Amino acid sequence: MKTLLQLALLFATFSTQAATVQQFQPQGRVVEQSRPTVRFSAAMINLGDATAAAPFNIECGNIAGEGRWIDERSWSWQMSRPLQAGERCIFTLKTGLTATSGETVTGKSRFEFLVPPRAPGVCNRAPVRRLRKIRPSSSTAAARSTSNRWTTTCGARPMVSASACPRVR
Incomplete structure (x- = not known):
């Protein structure tokens, strides 16, 4: 009986954890990027739901794109063109975003990446x-x-x- 109670307590502990963003790629400075992806710790949509909304508000200058769910925990956004020097994208989780289990997504909510501007055309010193x-x-x-x-x-x-x-x- 004691073991059964301990298992129930352990299950209750893990079932109350909030959903989080496990991985967001890329972040920081990148050379060229055209497809950011995110993986959540919990199922965010029912598998096969083609009408599921995007989990992020996206600020990416004048670059258009199309988001889609890869599976119930993974989402990607295909850009219409790769980022160019000096351009930046910011992805912010939508407020009130919840997993299919009802858990609210917590933790880091803002992700960004950029292609640094090129150095001005400076004459290289001759050897x-x-x-x-x-x-x-x-x-x-x-x-x-x-x-x-x-x-x-x-x-x-x-x-x-x-x-x-x-x-x-």
Whole structure:
């Protein structure tokens, strides 16, 4: 009798746990993403229910998409196009969302991911072996040594140290 009571108590403990989001992919910074997915800890729909509503409010800029339930605990959202640099998506659980057992979904309710913006087009520094000395004309040769003159080969304007410029008199 004592064992039966302990089993009943154990069952009651596990049956009163609230449903949660077990996994949401992706999160944080991503390279390219077109299909976020979520897995809940409990059944959220009756299997085969094609009219079940989406569990999230979605803010994804001007990107459209279509959500669908994969099974009773998994949902995915197919984007019309992948995220591009600088774009972000935020998924927020709908308030009052409940599992089929009546449990309210608790825990983390906001998930986001983004593709970081690309770095501005900065000229890559040329390796040391590709740095070139500037050969001054005879008029500047007398004015300055060539030891302070340098440039890069990355396609930008030549960069010359300030000390390499002759003074005009």
